[in-house]
Amino acid sequence: MPEARSNFDADLLLQDDDCCITDAYDNVVESALDIRRKFALIVDQARQLKSELLAKQAEIDRLNTRHRQELSRYQRSTKDLQKRIQAQGERLQQNRETMTTLRRRITQSTKDVEAERKKLDQVDFLRCEICKENIMNVLTRCGHGFCKGCLDDWLHRPADPFSDRAEKNCPKCRRLVRESEIRDVYLGSDTRTLSARDGDGTTEILSTDSDDE
Numbered sequence: 001m002p003e004a005r006s007n008f009d010a011d012l013l014l015q016d017d018d019c020c021i022t023d024a025y026d027n028v029v030e031s032a033l034d035i036r037r038k039f040a041l042i043v044d045q046a047r048q049l050k051s052e053l054l055a056k057q058a059e060i061d062r063l064n065t066r067h068r069q070e071l072s073r074y075q076r077s078t079k080d081l082q083k084r085i086q087a088q089g090e091r092l093q094q095n096r097e098t099m100t101t102l103r104r105r106i107t108q109s110t111k112d113v114e115a116e117r118k119k120l121d122q123v124d125f126l127r128c129e130i131c132k133e134n135i136m137n138v139l140t141r142c143g144h145g146f147c148k149g150c151l152d153d154w155l156h157r158p159a160d161p162f163s164d165r166a167e168k169n170c171p172k173c174r175r176l177v178r179e180s181e182i183r184d185v186y187l188g189s190d191t192r193t194l195s196a197r198d199g200d201g202t203t204e205i206l207s208t209d210s211d212d213e
Helices: 010-014 018-125 148-155
Strands: 183-187 193-198 201-207
Antiparallel strands (some): 183 193, 193 201
């Protein structure tokens, strides 16, 4: 703070002159008022600086708060992203395992379909030559199989008036068929063998094991 200069003159006080004393007093008062004004100005400047300092501090606090909030959001976002990446990895692993399981099932289904197709081929081969529905259960001497109902209907059908041949023949190859030579046949429990039963016992007449191999 600059030192205030006073225009006070002590010699004037020694003079018995009221006017000079008044002037000196006025100068002292004026100097004091000037000092007071300067002090008030300095106080105002200090208050203004303090206000600016508080404003700057508040701005710094707001920036720090925003920075902490952004950092917290970034950390949460990073954790969420890590969780999503982990979840995506787990789902990807599950999808891989599912694909592996599906490939195995497809392979097994293909094998099952092939096995069923072979069984179906066997069944189709063993169907009655006439109706194509029932499984053969009788076999002629010429080796053709029929269901008993169809063969009986064929052998006991009315005679053809335009044919002079009255003998009974095979519906497939028209060879002579004697009822005494017709044998009953049946499938094995594994549907792989076809056996015929006659008076001498049971004889295996067809096996599909070699076809499967």
